[in-house]
Amino acid sequence: MRRTKEDAAETARQILQAAESLFLEKGYEKVSLEEIAVAVGVTRGAIHWHFKNKQGLLLAIRDRGKEPYRKLAAELSNNTAVSVLTKINDIVSELFERLENDPRQRGLIRCMMRLDISLTESDGICGATFRRELHQTFIQIFSAVEEEVRLTAPWHAESAASVFSATIVGLLSDWALEHSTVRLSPDGQALVKMILSGLISETCCQKNSRPED
Amino acid sequence: MRRTKEDAAETARQILQAAESLFLEKGYEKVSLEEIAVAVGVTRGAIHWHFKNKQGLLLAIRDRGKEPYRKLAAELSNNTAVSVLTKINDIVSELFERLENDPRQRGLIRCMMRLDISLTESDGICGATFRRELHQTFIQIFSAVEEEVRLTAPWHAESAASVFSATIVGLLSDWALEHSTVRLSPDGQALVKMILSGLISETCCQKNSRPED
DNA sequence: AGCATCTTCCTTGGTTCGTCTCATGAATGA
DNA sequence: TCATTCATGAGACGAACCAAGGAAGATGCT
Numbered sequence: 001m002r003r004t005k006e007d008a009a010e011t012a013r014q015i016l017q018a019a020e021s022l023f024l025e026k027g028y029e030k031v032s033l034e035e036i037a038v039a040v041g042v043t044r045g046a047i048h049w050h051f052k053n054k055q056g057l058l059l060a061i062r063d064r065g066k067e068p069y070r071k072l073a074a075e076l077s078n079n080t081a082v083s084v085l086t087k088i089n090d091i092v093s094e095l096f097e098r099l100e101n102d103p104r105q106r107g108l109i110r111c112m113m114r115l116d117i118s119l120t121e122s123d124g125i126c127g128a129t130f131r132r133e134l135h136q137t138f139i140q141i142f143s144a145v146e147e148e149v150r151l152t153a154p155w156h157a158e159s160a161a162s163v164f165s166a167t168i169v170g171l172l173s174d175w176a177l178e179h180s181t182v183r184l185s186p187d188g189q190a191l192v193k194m195i196l197s198g199l200i201s202e203t204c205c206q207k208n209s210r211p212e213d
Numbered sequence: 214m215r216r217t218k219e220d221a222a223e224t225a226r227q228i229l230q231a232a233e234s235l236f237l238e239k240g241y242e243k244v245s246l247e248e249i250a251v252a253v254g255v256t257r258g259a260i261h262w263h264f265k266n267k268q269g270l271l272l273a274i275r276d277r278g279k280e281p282y283r284k285l286a287a288e289l290s291n292n293t294a295v296s297v298l299t300k301i302n303d304i305v306s307e308l309f310e311r312l313e314n315d316p317r318q319r320g321l322i323r324c325m326m327r328l329d330i331s332l333t334e335s336d337g338i339c340g341a342t343f344r345r346e347l348h349q350t351f352i353q354i355f356s357a358v359e360e361e362v363r364l365t366a367p368w369h370a371e372s373a374a375s376v377f378s379a380t381i382v383g384l385l386s387d388w389a390l391e392h393s394t395v396r397l398s399p400d401g402q403a404l405v406k407m408i409l410s411g412l413i414s415e416t417c418c419q420k421n422s423r424p425e426d
Numbered sequence: 427a428g429c430a431t432c433t434t435c436c437t438t439g440g441t442t443c444g445t446c447t448c449a450t451g452a453a454t455g456a
Numbered sequence: 457t458c459a460t461t462c463a464t465g466a467g468a469c470g471a472a473c474c475a476a477g478g479a480a481g482a483t484g485c486t
Contacts (some may be wrong), residue, residue, distance in 0.1 A: 004481070008435060027334030046436055048473070082325040114330050117323065120390045121240030131387060134463060135394055154403060162395045163384070164406040169375070170383015174344060177333045182375045183350055190367060190375040195404070217454075221462055245444060257462055261446065 012050040014040045016064065017055045019211050024107035028058070028114055058115050062130070065108035068095060069130075073137045084145050085200045092168070092192050096184035099175070109176035134164040145200065152201045167195060225263040227253045229277065231269045237320035241271070241327055271328050272296060275343070278321035280345075281308060286350045297358050305381070305405050309397040310390070322389035342419050348378040358413065365414045374411050 018039040022031045037044050051057050075091050099105045112130040119129050138161035146157045174182045231252040235244045246267060250257050264270050288304050312318045325343040332342050351374035359370045387395045
């Protein structure tokens with residue numbers, strides 16, 4: 001039956017692929033494992049060998065789809081000389097445009113949303129939800145921001161990160177769930193820009209204005 | 214067994230009540246209809262007589278929990294003389310405070326989120342999701358706004374309503390799903406205020422600055 | 427290299443659990 | 457009286473999950 005170790009990885013990949021398209025096409029709970037199995041050409045047991053259970057499939061699909069956001073985190077963590085405000089803005093804008101142009105991403109985000117709800121309901125710990133990871137990322141970012149520039153009025157790093165990540169997730173979920181109400185590309189970008197300029201007092205971003213120089 | 218018509222309504226109410234607490238306590242998919250039935254003291258058949266299916270329970274729970282938002286829509290629709298900006302702001306702020314002080318609301322919002330995902334996945338029409346209704350409300354609001362005051366820069370009624378409702382839903386879902394990251398009461402309110410003042414050019418809102426007086 | 431053995435990968439069959447249906451019946455309300 | 461409403465209980469059906477087995481690569485030993 002099986003020929004090589006790579007063959008096994010290939011069937012796992014095929015299972016994941018079939019699951020993703022079927023989930024996107026028919027909805028998670030309308031798809032049975034049997035259906036996925038016959039789509040690939042294996043039996044149910046094969047799925048349970050490679051993945052723990054049906055939710056494990058969802059987890060794996062999500063992990064495959066996390067690269068765009070890891071990229072976001074990576075690009076934000078390495079400090080460059082440009083203003084932090086415009087930097088965050090650019091990264092998020094680019095992310096939004098990439099999502100708009102990749103139809104697969106909508107299904108992936110739907111998977112993440114469903115998984116987030118299931119994880120928070122089942123695990124009391126609710127570790128590693130999508131929103132939580134995004135939130136952690138932004139806490140780091142805004143903590144770094146707080147040292148360089150000043151956050152306006154009542155904001156501090158954590159509250160700013162909270163509302164900012166909530167906004168991002170709100171935009172993404174609305175875009176993923178509703179058919180064509182929110183447009184990430186012009187509208188979401190503009191909103192992000194507005195919020196950022198509201199959170200960060202831009203005048204402090206000038207490097208050469210620091211007194212100890 | 215059954216005594217009167219009111220008794221029947223009472224058991225339906227009890228079923229709904231038990232379902233809501235169990236869903237909140239253990240998570241939707243971990244709760245079986247059998248469990249709900251014995252909690253009330255009936256059998257599964259009784260649940261299926263009053264509600265179409267398990268998702269019907271969720272729908273009914275959501276409908277019971279929609280009053281706060283209907284109230285929001287109602288208060289926003291009747292025009293008072295105050296500035297539209299401050300009016301929206303006040304209503305949303307009051308909503309946020311009410312939610313923060315009512316622990317039941319978190320579970321209800323979780324129900325709405327789960328239902329929204331299921332509805333968009335199963336029904337192609339995805340009619341009457343929570344986010345869609347909220348979006349519709351804000352479209353009306355901002356359309357009315359557009360006639361009185363001016364929306365800033367690139368915004369028009371629909372795009373403003375889209376991003377605004379997305380933000381609200383983002384805040385609500387984050388608050389409902391994560392344990393204590395987002396605080397609606399000071400942080401969410403401040404964000405809403407910031408966004409509103411960014412969307413609406415406030416200078417036009419002064420009633421007494423109009424030339425025809 | 428060649429054999430034995432282990433491990434990996436997958437099938438088959440079966441168990442369990444949950445939703446939903448249906449036939450039945452009791453009490454009510456007209 | 458008698459149809460309707462409310463509810464029971466058994467059972468059909470489907471789907472997730474489990475366990476034993478087996479076949480073929482992978483691994484170790486000489």
